[in-house]
Amino acid sequence: MPEIDTDAFLRDLHELRAIGRFRTGVHRPTYSPQDMESRRWLMRRLEACGLAPAIDGVGNVLGRHPGPGPHLLVGSHIESQNEAGWLDGALGVVAGIALARGGLPVDVAAFADEEGHFDIGFLGSRSAIGEVGEAEIDASRNRTDGTLLREALAQAGLAGLERMRLEEGRYRGFLEMHIEQGTRLEAAGQRLGIVTGIVAIWQWRIVIAGAQDHAGGTTMAERRDAGLTAVRLLAAIDEAFPRVCGERSTWTTGRITLDPGAPSIIPGRAEILFQVRDVAVPVLERMEATLRALIRESNRRERCTATLEEMSRNTPALCDPGLMGALSAAAEALCPGGWQAMPSGAGHDAQNVAKMMPAAMLFVPSIGGISHHWAEDTKEEDLVLGLRVLADAAERALA
Amino acid sequence: MPEIDTDAFLRDLHELRAIGRFRTGVHRPTYSPQDMESRRWLMRRLEACGLAPAIDGVGNVLGRHPGPGPHLLVGSHIESQNEAGWLDGALGVVAGIALARGGLPVDVAAFADEEGHFDIGFLGSRSAIGEVGEAEIDASRNRTDGTLLREALAQAGLAGLERMRLEEGRYRGFLEMHIEQGTRLEAAGQRLGIVTGIVAIWQWRIVIAGAQDHAGGTTMAERRDAGLTAVRLLAAIDEAFPRVCGERSTWTTGRITLDPGAPSIIPGRAEILFQVRDVAVPVLERMEATLRALIRESNRRERCTATLEEMSRNTPALCDPGLMGALSAAAEALCPGGWQAMPSGAGHDAQNVAKMMPAAMLFVPSIGGISHHWAEDTKEEDLVLGLRVLADAAERALA
Numbered sequence: 001m002p003e004i005d006t007d008a009f010l011r012d013l014h015e016l017r018a019i020g021r022f023r024t025g026v027h028r029p030t031y032s033p034q035d036m037e038s039r040r041w042l043m044r045r046l047e048a049c050g051l052a053p054a055i056d057g058v059g060n061v062l063g064r065h066p067g068p069g070p071h072l073l074v075g076s077h078i079e080s081q082n083e084a085g086w087l088d089g090a091l092g093v094v095a096g097i098a099l100a101r102g103g104l105p106v107d108v109a110a111f112a113d114e115e116g117h118f119d120i121g122f123l124g125s126r127s128a129i130g131e132v133g134e135a136e137i138d139a140s141r142n143r144t145d146g147t148l149l150r151e152a153l154a155q156a157g158l159a160g161l162e163r164m165r166l167e168e169g170r171y172r173g174f175l176e177m178h179i180e181q182g183t184r185l186e187a188a189g190q191r192l193g194i195v196t197g198i199v200a201i202w203q204w205r206i207v208i209a210g211a212q213d214h215a216g217g218t219t220m221a222e223r224r225d226a227g228l229t230a231v232r233l234l235a236a237i238d239e240a241f242p243r244v245c246g247e248r249s250t251w252t253t254g255r256i257t258l259d260p261g262a263p264s265i266i267p268g269r270a271e272i273l274f275q276v277r278d279v280a281v282p283v284l285e286r287m288e289a290t291l292r293a294l295i296r297e298s299n300r301r302e303r304c305t306a307t308l309e310e311m312s313r314n315t316p317a318l319c320d321p322g323l324m325g326a327l328s329a330a331a332e333a334l335c336p337g338g339w340q341a342m343p344s345g346a347g348h349d350a351q352n353v354a355k356m357m358p359a360a361m362l363f364v365p366s367i368g369g370i371s372h373h374w375a376e377d378t379k380e381e382d383l384v385l386g387l388r389v390l391a392d393a394a395e396r397a398l399a
Numbered sequence: 400m401p402e403i404d405t406d407a408f409l410r411d412l413h414e415l416r417a418i419g420r421f422r423t424g425v426h427r428p429t430y431s432p433q434d435m436e437s438r439r440w441l442m443r444r445l446e447a448c449g450l451a452p453a454i455d456g457v458g459n460v461l462g463r464h465p466g467p468g469p470h471l472l473v474g475s476h477i478e479s480q481n482e483a484g485w486l487d488g489a490l491g492v493v494a495g496i497a498l499a500r501g502g503l504p505v506d507v508a509a510f511a512d513e514e515g516h517f518d519i520g521f522l523g524s525r526s527a528i529g530e531v532g533e534a535e536i537d538a539s540r541n542r543t544d545g546t547l548l549r550e551a552l553a554q555a556g557l558a559g560l561e562r563m564r565l566e567e568g569r570y571r572g573f574l575e576m577h578i579e580q581g582t583r584l585e586a587a588g589q590r591l592g593i594v595t596g597i598v599a600i601w602q603w604r605i606v607i608a609g610a611q612d613h614a615g616g617t618t619m620a621e622r623r624d625a626g627l628t629a630v631r632l633l634a635a636i637d638e639a640f641p642r643v644c645g646e647r648s649t650w651t652t653g654r655i656t657l658d659p660g661a662p663s664i665i666p667g668r669a670e671i672l673f674q675v676r677d678v679a680v681p682v683l684e685r686m687e688a689t690l691r692a693l694i695r696e697s698n699r700r701e702r703c704t705a706t707l708e709e710m711s712r713n714t715p716a717l718c719d720p721g722l723m724g725a726l727s728a729a730a731e732a733l734c735p736g737g738w739q740a741m742p743s744g745a746g747h748d749a750q751n752v753a754k755m756m757p758a759a760m761l762f763v764p765s766i767g768g769i770s771h772h773w774a775e776d777t778k779e780e781d782l783v784l785g786l787r788v789l790a791d792a793a794e795r796a797l798a
Contacts, residue, residue, distance in 0.1 A: 082659060116663065143661070181616025199615060203662060214770035215651040216598060216676050216745030217580025220641075222768060227652050228637060235634035238627060242619075252614040253626050254662040256655045260481060262542070263602055263653040263672045263710075264515065264745075265771045273662045277615050311662075346615030346663075369621060371613035372664045 004391045006384045009098040012045060013383070016078065016094060017086040025374030026086050029144075030079040030113040031059065031156040038078050042093065042110055049100040051108060057161035058137070058153065059112035060124045063096075065105050072394050073166070073174045073357070074099055075109030076349060077124065079117070082144075085376025087179045087383075089114060091364070095177040095387050104394050107171070111349045118142055118149045121312050125349035128166050129356045166356060172397055173323050173358035176350040177390050179378055183369030184342060191382050192331045192339035192389060193363030197318045198351040199248075199343060202284055203275040203311040206233070206295070210304035212260065212268025227258040227267035229304040234272065236294050244290045246283035250345060251276045270304075279316045279343045317351035320358030323397055327362055330392035335385060346371075362390055403790045405783045408497040411444060412782070415477065415493060416485040424773030425485050428543075429478040429512040430458060430555040437477050441492065441509055448499040450507060456560035457536070457552065458511035459523045462495075464504050471793050472565070472573040472756070473498055474508030475748060476523065478516070481543075484775025486578045486782075488513060490763070494576040494786050503793050506570070510748045517541055517548045520711050524748035527565050528755045565755060571796055572722045572757035575749040576789050578777055582768030583741060590781050591738035591788060592762030593726045596717045597750040598647075598743060601683055602674040602710040605632070605694070609703035611659065611667025626657040626666035628703040633671065635693050643689045645682035649744060650675045669703075678715045678742045716750035719757030722796055726761055729791035734784060745770075761789055 019041060020026045020034030028034040039061050043053035046063030053063045061078075065071055076092025089110075096108035111124030120140040126132050140149035153159050185193050210226030234253060241251050253274050258267035276287045295306045324341070331339035342363070350359045364386040367377045418440060419425045419433030427433040438460050442452035445462030452462045460477075464470055475491025488509075495507035510523030519539040525531050539548035552558050579585075584592050609625030633652060640650050652673050657666035675686045694705045723740070730738035741762070749758045763785040766776045 081661065081664065181613040182618065183621055184618075201615070201663075211769075212772045213768065214580040214745055215649060215653065215674065216600070216743070217765070217770050218649070218744070218768060219581065219583075219647065220644075220649055222582055225651075227655065228633075231630055231633040231637065231652070234627075234630040238630065245619075248618065250614060250617070250619055252624075252663070252665060253630070253657070254614065254664055254666065255657050255660040256626065258652070258654050261654040262480065262771075263674055264600075264651070265480065265653055266651060267653065268772070275614065275662055344615070345617070346613055366616070369612065369617060370610075371616050372661075373611045373667070 004098055004102045004388060006387060008101060009094060009387055010380065010383065012094045012097055013090065016041065016090050022083045023374045025084055025376060026080045027083050028080040029082055030115065030117040031152045035079045036156050039110065042078060045097050046108055049097055051100050054164065055161065056164040057158055058123055058127050058163055059156065059158055060128055060164055061110040062164055063100065063108040065100065065107055067105055069105065069170065070172045070398055071170055072106045072397060073109055073171045074106045075111065076176050076178060077114035078110045079113060079115055081115050081372045083374050084372050085374060087376060087378055088371060091179060092177045095390055098387055099391055099394055102391060104391065105398065106394065114349050117144065120149065122349065122352055125352035127163050129352055130165055171357050173320060173360065174350060174353040175323065175360060175390060175394060176348055177362045177386055178348060179366045179371065179376065180363040181346050181366055181371035185363065185365040186369065188340060190338050190340050191335055191365060191385055193342045194324055194327045194331060194339060195319050195344045195361035195363060196341050197279045197316055197343050198348055199277040199279050199345055200284060200314050200316040201275055201277050201347050202288060202313045205309040205311050206272040206274055206306055207309060208270040208304050208306045210268050213266040215264045215266055218266060223266055224303045225266050226270040226304045229298060229302045229306065230256060230270035230272055232302065233294060233298045233306060237291065240290055240294060241287065244286045246278050246280055248343060248345065249276065249278045249283055249287065251287065277345060281316065317354045319360045323358050323360030326393040326396040327360055327389065329396060330389045334389050334392060362386060403497055403501045403787060405786060407500060408493060408786055409779065409782065411493045411496055412489065415440065415489050421482045422773045424483055424775060425479045426482050427479040428481055429514065429516040430551045434478045435555050438509065441477060444496050445507055448496055450499050453563065454560065455563040456557055457522055457526050457562055458555065458557055459527055459563055460509040461563055462499065462507040464499065464506050466504055468504065468569065469571045469797055470569055471505045471796060472508055472570045473505045474510065475575050475577060476513035477509045478512060478514055480514050480771045482773050483771050484773060486775060486777055487770060490578060490782070491576045494789055497786055498790055498793055501790060503790065504797065505793065513748050516543065519548065521748065521751055524751035526562050528751055529564055570756050572719060572759065573749060573752040574722065574759060574789060574793060575747060576761045576785055577747060578765045578770065578775070579762040580745050580765055580770035584762065584764040585768065587739060589737050589739050590734055590764060590784055591730045592741045593723055593730060593738060594718050594743045594760035594762060595740050596678045596715055596742050597747055598676040598678050599683060599713050599715040600674055600676050600746050601687060601712045604708040604710055605671040605673055605705055606708060607669040607703050607705045609667050612665040614663045614665055617665060622665055623702045624665050625669040625703045628697060628701045628705065629655060629669035629671055631701065632693060632697045632705060636690065639689055639693060640686065643685045645677050645679055647742060647744065648675065648677045648682055648686065650686065676744060680715065716753045718759045722757050722759035725792040725795040726759055726788065728795060729788045733788050733791060761785060
């Protein structure tokens with residue numbers, strides 16, 4: 001088993017936590033000054049561990065091991081959701097630093113904008129496997145404030161830099177350590193999760209067209225209230241989906257926007273951000289068919305017309321059996337009976353990297369399952385155990 | 400009957416329409432540069448008609464007739480909702496100019512922020528009757544961007560000006576001409592509405608507290624989704640209210656805000672702007688009791704807690720029988736059988752002025768009932784007929 005300095009690992013985590021600190025979490029949206037500071041911090045750390053760091057045209061940071069192979073790629077992302085947790089993403093990158101410091105032949109990657117502040121989705125890892133064209137970058141905007149991605153890149157000092165591609169044939173595989181972002185491990189009293197696959201996310205914008213009108217002058221009978229149609233449609237989804245979903249399916253309405261959004265104006269337009277997740281394509285297809293049927297039914301009944309615009313749709317990713325075997329063996333060696341195999345309900349960069357090389361993920365528990373919130377946390381002993389298992393698994397995979 | 404220059408009246412309306420033009424409507428939010436330009440335009444017009452114009456510390460514009468009484472007060476407001484119609488408010492003020500130009504002994508008022516861009520509500524007319532204290536102004540903010548009212552007043556050059564009070568005993572009454580903002584006149588094939596009373600508006604903020612979490616890692620069973628509780632509560636209101644409302648009651652959800660509003664985050668907080676309107680207090684009380692019962696029921700069933708915060712609550716205003724008689728007589732003289740008595744579903748400055756003097760309102764039809772939208776419009780012949788009836792009624796009231 002390699003010599004892993006767990007104190008240095010925890011020190012690194014807390015140093016990174018101080019960049020963009022928000023309460024006990026962090027606020028490091030992609031390409032913000034805090035995010036860029038964290039990328040520069042990462043490059044200094046990678047260099048100190050003997051890797052050759054580089055940043056690319058979308059902010060991907062890669063530290064290359066200078067020695068001969070075989071190599072593993074280890075990493076995740078370091079930007080955060082708004083006012084979110086300190087470990088989401090950061091853990092996988094800092095674990096990579098710790099493995100490199102311990103002398104393992106690993107490259108360490110921090111893929112940009114895993115959190116999807118820009119509407120392109122998984123920009124960094126998709127770019128690194130050659131899936132993102134320049135036109136897609138030209139068209140992309142910040143989901144919150146509408147800033148063009150190109151402008152954000154220029155402001156961050158990244159304009160004109162080349163975009164890196166992961167080198168074919170260089171790696172035995174990719175390992176991503178991450179917090180669970182759920183309560184399954186905690187509820188089962190277990191400390192480690194070996195990820196079997198990563199759910200696909202299918203995402204739509206539901207747009208409802210009504211008639212904007214005065215809330216006093218327009219009788220209830222005359223109204224074409226887009227907000228009310230949205231409420232009825234979402235209530236119908238809430239009733240129908242439990243009957244068609246799979247055991248671990250999720251569906252989420254993240255945003256409802258009524259236009260113009262004033263207290264005395266009947267909304268003339270409503271927009272809903274809606275997504276479903278599952279590891280099984282047939283289940284996803286069943287949920288989509290139900291959604292489309294409910295929208296058709298709504299359009300027959302209501303005076304406002306709902307339309308479905310697809311925002312994104314990816315495929316579930318299955319983890320590599322060899323790497324999963326290495327992780328399981330390491331987990332069983334260091335924490336017998338304290339681990340389980342499980343799917344990942346959240347999307348991760350590993351699902352993209354998996355298109356190019358074997359990939360696997362290791363989960364550590366999230367206290368109370370809290371995630372995408374500044375209160376997110378994991379017990380220190382679980383962080384340390386997870387790192388040790390990752391290092392042991394890396395050594396097994398490289399053997 | 401007084402000599403009324405209807406061409407000059409239409410010319411004034413179109414000149415005012417050009418200030419802050421948005422498509423065929425206008426965008427003149429309170430204290431915006433466009434709004435202030437329109438107030439300066441109004442003062443020049445008032446002066447040209449022989450009135451003495453003044454602007455006060457909240458932007459109220461009053462043109463005083465220099466001659467002896469008896470006087471009438473005529474007016475409305477000239478700021479607009481965002482990207483809204485050209486006649487809402489403007490019509491009543493420009494009609495006042497036309498009456499003054501015709502030699503009638505009227506003062507003309509444009510009350511500030513009838514549209515409620517600031518959360519104080521009916522700032523101008525409530526200030527003019529002495530209902531607004533300095534502390535209320537200190538605390539008030541723009542509903543859209545949060546700007547402090549004090550800052551907006553300073554930026555508009557109004558800081559330090561005195562606030563005017565309508566002079567006790569000066570007026571026989573107040574007349575406000577306005578577009579209907581509904582389809583009742585159009586549907587009945589009538590050209591004039593004599594308003595019997597103005598609905599009260601009771602307005603609440605419904606706040607729902609859940610738990611912000613990752614949309615992938617948190618199972619459906621574990622979630623405390625504030626947005627979903629909001630949807631279920633609004634669907635319950637949609638079902639229950641038709642059974643407790645009055646014949647002309649309205650209820651409106653103008654805004655739903657899910658926090659943080661990202662596609663992959665379960666909303667930890669939802670905020671709903673909800674209002675009810677009716678002319679009868681017992682009906683309003685019944686709707687409020689139902690709302691409170693539905694919230695209690697929601698809190699028993701759901702894992703997210705809803706609370707009700709009162710935003711505003713006013714009393715219905717009844718129009719003055721004497722002024723209504725003058726309007727009815729004028730309408731019957733100029734358009735026999737072409738008018739009807741009706742309540743106003745929208746709030747108007749007249750409801751505040753009515754606390755100090757007799758008040759009445761005259762409605763002209765809105766094409767298609769469209770209001771608070773740039774496509775709002777009224778036939779030119781209806782605008783002209785309305786003006787003639789207003790002038791005739793003013794003469795009768797002054798006789």
